[in-house]
Amino acid sequence: MGYGLPIYHSHCRIDENNQMFEEGREIIYVNASIQEDTALGRLMHDMFCTDSRDMHYEFLRKRVSYYKENEGGKQEMCEIWEEIKNKGKLEGLREGETIGKQAGLAEGKILGRQQGVIEERINSIKKLMRKNGYTLEEALDFLDIPKEERSTYIGIFTS
Structure with a gap:
């Protein structure tokens, strides 16, 4: 699935009358294979990085580096x-x-x-x-x- 979109929202629909059914939830899908130069695309890129130095987002880079490269983080x-x-x-x-x-x-x-x-x-x-x-x-x-x-x-x- 993915429909070629980086992100899409899914709502419930009643098949018999094609009306939206509001049950208070919404499903948001993110197509992680689309890693274009947008905030979401850069985040998807970072999720697949094996080397924290290649990541765009500093906060995520620091946390991944801590858990993968720091002895305290590895132990934790x-x-x-x-x-x-x-x-x-x-x-x-x-x-x-x-x-x-x-x-x-x-x-x-x-x-x-x-x-x-x-x-x-x-x-x-x-x-x-x-x-x-x-x-x-x-x-x-x-x-x-x-x-x-x-x-x-x-x-x-x-x-």
């Missing part, structure tokens, strides 16, 4: 992605628990409790590492996490 981005990944894993476990409960499996409740313990430990480990500067091993020691369970947390924090 890694933490953001790690959090996203962990949330996805936890969501998957919750779905499994729900399916287990729906199937009448007692294990569903047990899994739910175990998952709650894991989530709380993950949050505690993150806090210890972020606020106290603990290494992962130090945080595991501080929380008295048994040796046989540590691989679970090491996997979460290092993968």
Whole structure:
């Protein structure tokens, strides 16, 4: 799609009488392949840049440079992605628990409790590492996490 336009607005229409239907929303599409010398075109160009030095917009250039080239920014981005990944894993476990409960499996409740313990430990480990500067091993020691369970947390924090 794109209709050769850099940007276009889409509204709802009733097919039977061709009347506009105002439901309070509007969809705005941007054709990112059109990177002409306009404010929008330059922004679309910047969205596809692999090198921040090639970007037109200074604010965007500075932020991209920070996250891609600065050690603090790289670390912050890694933490953001790690959090996203962990949330996805936890969501998957919750779905499994729900399916287990729906199937009448007692294990569903047990899994739910175990998952709650894991989530709380993950949050505690993150806090210890972020606020106290603990290494992962130090945080595991501080929380008295048994040796046989540590691989679970090491996997979460290092993968």
